[in-house]
Amino acid sequence: MGRNGNIVSMAVVRRLPRYQRYLSELLKNDIRRISSRELSERMGVTASQIRQDLNCFGGFGQQGYGYNVEDLYNAITAILGLDKSYNTIIVGAGNLGQAIAGYTNFEKSGFTLRALFDVNPKLIGLSIRDIEILDVDSLPDFLHENKVDIGIMCIPRRTAQQVADILTDNGVRAIWNFSMTDLNVPDNIIVESVHLSDSLYTISYRLNEDELFKKIEKERHRN
Amino acid sequence: MGRNGNIVSMAVVRRLPRYQRYLSELLKNDIRRISSRELSERMGVTASQIRQDLNCFGGFGQQGYGYNVEDLYNAITAILGLDKSYNTIIVGAGNLGQAIAGYTNFEKSGFTLRALFDVNPKLIGLSIRDIEILDVDSLPDFLHENKVDIGIMCIPRRTAQQVADILTDNGVRAIWNFSMTDLNVPDNIIVESVHLSDSLYTISYRLNEDELFKKIEKERHRN
DNA sequence: TAGATTGTTAATCGATTAACAATC
DNA sequence: TAGATTGTTAATCGATTAACAATC
Incomplete structure (x- = not known):
């Protein structure tokens, strides 16, 4: 293992x-x-x-x-488990949450989006592909009434750990994490993090690597 | 190396x-x-x-x-090269492209979004954070007139290679690829791919791994 | 000075590649 | 049967961890 x-x-x-x-x-x-x-x-x-x-x-x-x-x-x-189906929810219905909600390919592969959640009153009540955006306050109740396999987190860093706790305390088995922070969860919970900024920064690193090592080399000669 | x-x-x-x-x-x-x-x-x-x-x-x-x-x-x-600045463009101004365009944190780290491009006439002419969405047909001209370091691709698989060719033929040094396909580019071009579906499928894999190996074990006993 | 902690070398561990007997 | 290609074992390579002399 x-x-x-x-x-x-x-x-x-x-x-x-x-x-x-x-x-x-x-x-x-x-x-x-x-x-x-x-x-x-x-x-x-x-x-x-x-x-x-x-x-x-x-x-x-x-x-x-x-x-x-x-x-x-x-x-x-x-x-890959793609012969089975999974209930998902998205927490954070901003641009990124809506983008993921719009990926009908995921539905075709067996991932069924059951609801979105947000704090923003302007978003609550709206629908994406007929799936309603609910108040995040109703998240614990929703999880009690619905079996959710995967929680998709598209919320800011600040409240990410708090939402992760709600998800894991209420039967969600896996988290797909787009919040740009690491999450602490129990051992039996699966976390897959997509750190977009980390990914972008590897690009700026690679764009500068040659120059960086020229500089490092120069400093070494000086000493 | x-x-x-x-x-x-x-x-x-x-x-x-x-x-x-x-x-x-x-x-x-x-x-x-x-x-x-x-x-x-x-x-x-x-x-x-x-x-x-x-x-x-x-x-x-x-x-x-x-x-x-x-x-x-x-x-x-x-x-990480985050003491420098980079010009970026987004090709594909759908939900995901708009989501990434909205990340003001990237701007703070030195990544300046210069334009978005799309094929959809309903999107062309609109603006996100005062950055215009242009016709993708004008992409080569734009690249001739503007130094672009990083091309961010948020377009469907079908046209991804074609757009990658346009970018690399016109001085773009790195591609941040959200199209769910692999890209063929010259050796000196940096490609960082974020395959969202690949990431999601590792979750379904892990949700089923125990069960999968019980089944495999059973089959082995049968033979 | 004594204690702490680095920078770096050596040992271990895991992942990748090569090789080849098994077999379709 | 002869040729092809797998499944699997052995060799290599690279990444991680442990250990410790150097030194602040």
Whole structure:
């Protein structure tokens, strides 16, 4: 068992959705079979890695043949839990919350948005795709009456921990966190954080790396 | 030099913004000095890792004392290139594009949004924070006339590669990609992809992992 | 000075890649 | 059968952690 309490390491798990995307493309192009070598060339990874990754979950290929695209696609879809459905809510119905609420692709993959919540009286009562924006004060009551699997947090840093506590205290099993802060939650709760600013700052880092190390080199010579 | 052409490994680089966030919190709370051990306890990482990471860039601490919070904060800010400014544009002014356009925090960190682009005639001509939404057809001309460092792509998969080509052919040095597809770009172009669906699917995976491996175990017994 | 804590080297751990026997 | 390609073991590589001399 990995350090995150995961059976399979997160390094592998994070590659699975990408495999699914590429297989879905192959399916669309009516490609019926594929070898790990050919898939590896398309994806820019090693064939070894693909075979190792898949074999965490079972032997999906056939020696001398490769993999049946449709079977493998279905297998990975099931591994990702995308053959099941999930109730979600969004807390924070600002621009980002509304953007995520608008992604109908998530609905198609089995993630059903049950409600949005906000503090802003101007937003409360409005609807997005016929899903109402409710007062965040009613969140605990809503969670008592509705089974919610995933809470999507799109609120400012300030109130994030407080909302996370409400979610985890009321049966929500996983949090998709867009608040730009880290959350403290019980061990059995899954947290997936998307820190947009962290992601952006890696870009500015990389834009400056060469210059930075020229400067560091120069300082070293001085001493 | 790392495999991404990076001097410092991306594993380290991706931790830097988090260090900066924690140091900024310490600053706010008027904490002047901190040891790697105490910071490690707050952040839930090892003190060794913090010292190793920082020493990729220089010796910022002092034996027997620790680190001066303000100095270290400023150093990491400079390492991340956040002491400089960047011109950005957003291609795709839908919900997500508008959400990102609305993040005034990015402006504060030196990322200046110069324009948005869209194909939708209903959006073209509108403004967000006084920044106009332009016709995507005018994108090449705009890039000729304006130095743009970072192109932020919030468009559907279908046209993503095409737009990426326009950006990279016209002097944009980095792409922050929210289109749910991989992009092919020249080696010298920086791409940072935020695959929201990939992130979400790791949650459904983790919600089902235990059950999945019970099933796999059962199948193994059968054979 | 004595205590604390860094910067850095060495040891460990985990992830990736290579190799190849098994087998379709 | 011969060729191809898997599943899996072994080797390599890189990242993390531990240890400790240097030094504030």
